[in-house]
Every structure is written in structure tokens, then in C-alpha cells.
Amino acid sequence: MDSVDLSVFKTLQKWLETDLNVWLVTVVKTFGSSPRQPGALLVLREDGVLVGSVSGGCIEDDLVDKAQSGELPTQQAKLMVYGVTREEAQRFNLPCGGTLELIIEPVKNTVWVDEILNAINNHRLIKRDLQIASLQTQCSDAKVTDPTVQITDQQLSVVYGPRWRLLIIGAGQTSVYLANMAQALDYQVSVCEPRDAMIESWDVPNVELLNMMPDDAVLAMQPDAHTAIVALTHDPKLDDMALLEALKSAAFYVGALGSKKNNANRRKRLAMFDLSAGEIERLHGPVGLPIGSRTPPEIAIAILAELIELRRIHLVKAVNETAEIQSVCS
Template identity: 85%
Template sequence: MDSVDLSVFKTLQKWLEADLMVWLVTVVKTFGSSPRQPGAMLVLRSDGVLVGSVSGGCIEDDLASKSVSGELPTEQAKLMVYGVTRDEAQRFNLPCGGSLELVVEPVKTNIWVAEILNAINGHRLIKRELNLSSLQSHCSDAKVTDTAVQITDQHLSVVYGPRWRLLIIGAGQTSAYLAEMAQSLDYQVSICEPRDAMRESWDVDGVELLNLMPDDAVLAMQPDAHTAIVALTHDPKLDDMALLEALKSAAFYVGALGSKSNNANRRKRLAMFDLSTSEIERLHGPVGLPIGSRTPPEIAIAILAELIQLRRSAVASSKPSQVAEIQSVCN
């Protein structure tokens, strides 16, 4: 869950505690080009104030207007469709042929909101099932493999929480920037740091700090296709220990900090162990996209940019005709 959607739930909780009339709006389906993917949300109150995004601004304005004029549902959830006709596409600045389906839900109770926030704070995935007519909700534990959003005539099911994991080896300055930025991109972040002095100076909130040797940390995580592993200690003994296990795992990304020459030497060292040529070729080193980054925050941006590129290209290759373009519709 990204930081924008997390702020939606925090705001929803605050407004409910203030006894305000509020609606939760969720993107449930997209067709053609669309600005946000299913699962994107906003929370809206009766005076038109809102937090979050479902379109980039244009549809938000229409929803705010409807809330002020009393046109939004108050006793059951409603499916609303934008952009089906050419006139609507032009009115809401949707790209040609694009459309969005939204569920607009009047929220009556704070109980399930607290459940979701507790799960997110505990780095757990949680599924919420909503009866569109009665507004009754049920929350349960979810898996990464569960479909993010499902809707039928009577029910909406949405999975919330971190669907991606990032294991960082080393608790240095670059790691701190990377951990902070990664959390806003839907990553559950863990830091492996066996050095006492480095652990004591770590001060990034929301991150699991592991007092394990790097190879043990990788094995304990049981990396899957939603896991990225980045070695940033600059100590070959520690970084290589992690890489020996990470490159054999199912992690979708394995990277190591260092120059081209350092990584060339690293590949030679790795070849001395039980790694195949294809496994060693999986290593991203130097780590991150080559954008000329030098400072710790720039290096963190380069790493995350490469993770975004890989995630998006993987989606595009699996669903070439259905991928929504990630762009603003209100330029």
C-alpha cells in the first residue's frame, strides 16, 4: 500500500471519530488508458473536502460536487462509471477510450478501519469483503497471491497492505534513504545488520531491523517473486554472503553497491562457489539505473527507479493488451 492510500485510511478514521458524513471511493475496474490502477482510493466528506486520488483531479472534482449537492448514496454502496461515452471522456479528460469503475461507499463504522490500520502497521496483508447493499464488512488475513480487487453484483473484496518486500543488507546512510523511500512505494522493508555499532545508530521508523548474518537473513525471509534484495554494506564479506543465497532465490531483483570494476571482481568471487553462470548474471551491479547518481539519496532513487522499471515491465509483458498507462489525465 502506498503512502497516499495509507493517508486515506488515517483520514477516514479521523473524520469518523469526528462524526462526519464520509464516503470511501475505490477504483475497482479500468478499461483502456487510465490514470490509477484498481485499488486506488480517496476519502470524501459532505463538504467536498477529500484526501487521496482516483483519477488525477478531474473525476475528484465531480465527486466533490456530488457530495456537496447530496447526490452520493447514503445507505448502500454504489457503482459509478466514468468515461464510457466520448462526451464523458472529453468532459473528465480521460484518454480516448479510457474509463473507470468506482465503488462509492458511505462509511458508517470505524471498526473495520481500525482493523486495517492495525494490520498495515503490523506489516500484514489484510482482505476486506464488503456487502454493497448492507454495508457489512468482514476482514481476514490475505496472501500476496490474492487478487487485489474483486467485485460482483453484491460484494467487493479488496486486499490492503504491503504486497512487496525489500531486504537491505547494511544499515548505512544510503540504506536509510532507500528504506524511507521504499516504504512509500508499497515495500515492507527489512534491514539486515550484524554490526552492533551500525544497529545502534539506525533511526528509520517502520522498518524491521534484523540482527542476523546476511545469508541467514536471506534464508529466513524465504524470498519470492515479490521480493527485492539489495546489498549496501560495501564490505565484500557481508555483501557476498547475502548474494550467495539471494541469487539462488526467487527474488525478482538482487543488486549490490559498487563500481563496475568492484562488481566484476565480485562476480569472479561468486563464480568460485555453487552458483551457476545464469544465477550470477541475475546480479544488478552496479545497483540501480545509470542516472549518474553519486550521493546517498541519489543512489536510493536510482535503485528504486530500477525496481519500478522491472515491476512495470513484468506487468506489461504478462498483460500486454490490458496495462493501464501511468499518466496524469488532467495535463
């Protein structure tokens, strides 16, 4: 879950302590081009104050008008559709005829909000099942493979929490920027740092700090297709230890800091161990997209830009595979 959606739940928890009506708005379906994807959230108060986003702004304006004029539901959730006609698409600034389906949910119970925030703070995925007519809510553990949103006429199911993991090797300055930025992009971040002197200066909140050798950290994480591993220690011995295990894993991204020359030498070193040519070829080094980055924050941006690119490719591939399966079955 990205930092915008996390702030929605923190705000929701706070606003439920007031006497004002509060609604949680969830994007449940999109058609065509749309500003935000299913699962995107905003929380709206009856006086028109809101946090979060479900579009570029025009739909938010309409929701504020409806909240202030008393047009939003108060006893059950309601499905609202924006952009069905060409006129609506133009009015709400939806690109290329895009359509959004939203669930507008009046929130009165704080228990499930506390459950979700507790799960997210503990880096757990959690699923919430909402009965649309009665507003009854039940939370349960979820898996990375669970769909973000599922909806029927009776029930809305949404999965919250970090779906992607990032293991950073080294607790240096670049790692600080990378860890902070990655959390805004739905990553559960862990940092491996075996050097005690480096640990003392680490102060990034909500990051798991692993005081162990890099190869042990990779093995302990059990990387899967939703895991990225980035080696940033500047120490070839430590970085190479992580890469020897990471390149054999299912991680979708393995990168290492260093120049082209240093990474060429690194590949020669790795070839001396039990890695195949294909496994070594998986290494992204120099790490990140080539955007001319030099400073620690620029390097962090370059790394995250490459992760965004690869995640989008992963998403498009998954969508195409699902479409092919549905076509064969239909």
C-alpha cells in the same frame, strides 16, 4: 499499499470521529489508459475535503460537487462509471478514451478500519469483503497471489497491505533513503545489519531491523517472486554473504552497490562458490538504473527506478499470460 492509500485509511479513521458523512471511493475497474489502477483510494467528507486520488483531478472535482450537493449515497454503496462517452472522457480528462469504475461507499463502522490499519502496521495483507447493498463488512487474511480487487453485483473484495518486500543489507546512509522511499512504493522493508555500531544510529520507522548475518537474513526471509534484495554495506564480505544466498533464491531482483570494476571482481569471487553462471548473471551491479547518481538519495532513486521498471515488466507479463489463458479457454 502505497503511502497515499495508507494515508487514506488514517484520515478515514480520524474523520469517523466527527459528525460529518464520509465516503470511501475505490477504483474497481479500468478500461483503456487510466491515471490510477484498481484498488486506488480516496476518502471524501461531505464538506468537500478529500485525501487520496482516483484520477488526475477532474473526477475528484465532480465527486466533491456531488458530496456537497447531497448526491452521494448514504445507506448503501454505489457503482459509478466515468468516461463511457467521448464527451465524458474529455470532460474528466481521461486519456485515450479511458474509463474508470468506482465504488462510492458511505462509511459508518470504525471496527473494520481499525482492523485494516492494525494489519498494515504489522506488515500483513488483509482482505475486506463489502456487501454492496447492506454495507456489511468482513475482514480476513489475504495472500500475495490474491487479486487486488474483485467485484460482483453483490460484493466488493479488496486486498490491502504491502504486496512487495525489500531486504536491504546494511544500515548506512543510502539505506536510510532507500528504506524511506521504498515504503511509499508498497514495499515491506527489512534491513539486515550485523554491526552493532551501525544499529545504534538507525531511526527509520516501520522498518524491521535484523541484527544477524546477511546470509541468515536472506534464508530467514524465504524470498519469493515479490522480493527484492539489495546489498549496500560497502563491505565485500558482508555483501557477498547475502548475494550467495540471494542469487539462488526466487527474488525478482538482487543488486549490489559498487562500481563496474568492483562488481566485475565480485562476480569472479562469486564464481568460486556453488553458484551457476546463470545465477551470477542475475546480479544487478552496479545497482540501479544508470542515471548518473552519486549521492545517497540519488542512488536510492536509481535503485527504485529499476525496481519500478522490473515490476511493470512483471505486471505486463502476468496480464498477457492471463489473457492467453482466457483466450484458450474461451
